[in-house]
Amino acid sequence: MNFFYLAGQYFVFLRRVFAKPEKQKLYLRNILTELWNLGVGSLGIVVIISAFIGAVITLQTAYNVTSPLFPLFLIGLGTRDSMILEFSSTIVSLILAGKVGSSIAGEIGTMRVTEQIDALEIMGVNSASFLIMPKIVAMVLIAPVLNILSVFIGIFGGFLTIEATAVIPTEDFLYGLTVEFIPFYVTYSLIKSVVFSFIITSVSSFQGYYVKGGSLEVGRAGTRAVVYSSILILIFNLILTQLLLA
Amino acid sequence: MIEVRNINKSFNNVPALKDISCVFHPGEVNLVIGRSGSGKTVLLKTIVGLHHPDSGDILFNGRNFVTMTNYERQHIRREIGMLFQGGALFDWATVEENVRFPLDFFTNWTKLEKNQRVEFCLERVNLSHAAKLKPSEISGGMQKRVAIARAIALNPKYLFCDEPNSGLDPQTATVIDDLILEITKEYNITTVVNTHDLNSVLAVGERIVFIYQGEKWWEGNRESILQAHNAELREYLYASEVLKKSGLLK
Ligand SMILES: Nc1ncnc2c1ncn2[C@@H]1O[C@H](COP(=O)(O)OP(=O)(O)O)[C@@H](O)[C@H]1O
Numbered sequence: 109m110n111f112f113y114l115a116g117q118y119f120v121f122l123r124r125v126f127a128k129p130e131k132q133k134l135y136l137r138n139i140l141t142e143l144w145n146l147g148v149g150s151l152g153i154v155v156i157i158s159a160f161i162g163a164v165i166t167l168q169t170a171y172n173v174t175s176p177l178f179p180l181f182l183i184g185l186g187t188r189d190s191m192i193l194e195f196s197s198t199i200v201s202l203i204l205a206g207k208v209g210s211s212i213a214g215e216i217g218t219m220r221v222t223e224q225i226d227a228l229e230i231m232g233v234n235s236a237s238f239l240i241m242p243k244i245v246a247m248v249l250i251a252p253v254l255n256i257l258s259v260f261i262g263i264f265g266g267f268l269t270i271e272a273t274a275v276i277p278t279e280d281f282l283y284g285l286t287v288e289f290i291p292f293y294v295t296y297s298l299i300k301s302v303v304f305s306f307i308i309t310s311v312s313s314f315q316g317y318y319v320k321g322g323s324l325e326v327g328r329a330g331t332r333a334v335v336y337s338s339i340l341i342l343i344f345n346l347i348l349t350q351l352l353l354a
Numbered sequence: 355m356i357e358v359r360n361i362n363k364s365f366n367n368v369p370a371l372k373d374i375s376c377v378f379h380p381g382e383v384n385l386v387i388g389r390s391g392s393g394k395t396v397l398l399k400t401i402v403g404l405h406h407p408d409s410g411d412i413l414f415n416g417r418n419f420v421t422m423t424n425y426e427r428q429h430i431r432r433e434i435g436m437l438f439q440g441g442a443l444f445d446w447a448t449v450e451e452n453v454r455f456p457l458d459f460f461t462n463w464t465k466l467e468k469n470q471r472v473e474f475c476l477e478r479v480n481l482s483h484a485a486k487l488k489p490s491e492i493s494g495g496m497q498k499r500v501a502i503a504r505a506i507a508l509n510p511k512y513l514f515c516d517e518p519n520s521g522l523d524p525q526t527a528t529v530i531d532d533l534i535l536e537i538t539k540e541y542n543i544t545t546v547v548n549t550h551d552l553n554s555v556l557a558v559g560e561r562i563v564f565i566y567q568g569e570k571w572w573e574g575n576r577e578s579i580l581q582a583h584n585a586e587l588r589e590y591l592y593a594s595e596v597l598k599k600s601g602l603l604k
């Protein structure tokens with residue numbers, strides 16, 4: 109389909125999603141539910157992946173250091189900055205695009221084909237806003253928390269492997285974690301997480317909301333949701349990095 | 355009363371409704387019949403505003419639904435109850451919460467008032483015992499009844515039902531038909547029912563519109579339909595073995 113048509117439709121959709129809610133109490137309740145669903149639901153995968161990747165980054169750097177001139181504390185520093193700069197924001201978001209994106213598109217798409225969305229509209233409820241705004245708000249709120257958590261778990265994973273393998277002295281690793289810390293990296297990382305989580309939730313809901321047909325199309329919408337949000341995340345990663353770090 | 359005047363509606367230049375006009379009265383079950391794909395659902399969805407007609411007017415007690423602002427339209431929507439073909443129950447909520455939903459959204463009633471109304475509506479469709487179940491845990495016929503309870507929660511002036519007994523066995527279908535008829539009489543609702551079920555036609559069809567390929571082909575009631583001379587309508591009726599064998603068709 110025509111790119112400009114799709115983009116236009118997306119922005120019209122967003123305007124409906126962020127229309128002023130009528131029954132704020134119901135929206136608040138939905139935001140809390142989604143915070144639980146999306147937040148707690150994503151916790152497990154973020155923890156597991158961060159721990160393993162943190163551990164592997166640490167080991168790879170450590171085993172690649174052959175020069176005796178290389179200061180060993182750089183290994184801790186490297187783990188810390190890799191997690192903050194790229195892993196806990198971009199990679200975690202790409203993984204969440206797969207997990208959260210397909211589930212949102214599937215959920216909203218199913219509501220579309222089973223006429224639940226029509227039922228809301230008939231009652232006079234703004235279905236786009238009622239169903240989707242709480243998801244976007246919840247995910248945007250929870251993303252920075254997941255990001256910070258991922259950084260700490262990743263570093264902890266690195267720490268554990270250092271302890272277990274003793275490839276370098278633990279003191280060097282711990283020292284590296286504190287050295288040359290640039291606070292703005294954290295801001296940069298959090299901004300990315302917020303933008304990416306907005307992309308994931310809005311793009312996936314958009315795909316689900318305009319499903320036509322049956323279960324086959326709902327499945328396709330799920331795939332499109334993951335592909336489109338992933339591509340947009342990669343593009344915005346580039347743009348934001350150029351804007352914020354240049 | 356609902357007046358539909360010269361409605362046209364096309365999808366991608368393929369006409370789905372052609373110059374349809376009809377009048378639906380309060381306290382009556384108005385049937386829209388026709389073969390699958392003839393445009394019944396499109397007509398219903400156009401009347402309630404889920405599709406925008408290409409031309410024509412739709413008047414709800416004299417108020418033109420087509421030309422009014424979105425804000426005014428919301429107001430009329432709250433007077434509309436609709437029963438979708440698949441029930442369209444909210445699958446995230448229990449039976450009870452489904453019926454309560456419109457009350458939560460559109461009234462400022464107290465908890466007690468809402469509870470009473472929910473109880474009343476579920477009682478009306480004989481489902482008080484299923485209040486705590488999820489839609490996925492009840493049968494198709496029960497889902498339709500919950501959908502009816504939800505549709506009448508806010509005391510609608512207008513009730514629309516899209517194939518209310520599709521996918522149901524004949525006995526359950528009769529229960530649903532009777533329920534719709536009773537509720538229509540009790541609350542003097544203007545009810546419009548899409549169906550291709552000839553049992554319903556003979557049971558509740560006080561006023562019948564036959565649609566053929568997007569056009570209104572015939573109009574009458576359940577008495578006159580059996581004597582109708584319209585060729586397409588007779589062909590449609592003759593598809594029913596029961597009707598043919600019964601010797602009712604003249
Ligand atoms: N949203 C839509 N987009 C395109 N064509 C549609 C749409 N809805 C219905 N149609 C077409 O309109 C015609 C009438 O459909 P419908 O009203 O669903 O028939 P039925 O009488 O079985 O309810 C069909 O040919 C259908 O393909």
Ligand SMILES: [Mg+2]
Binds near residue numbers: 394395396516517
């Ligand atoms: Mg239909």
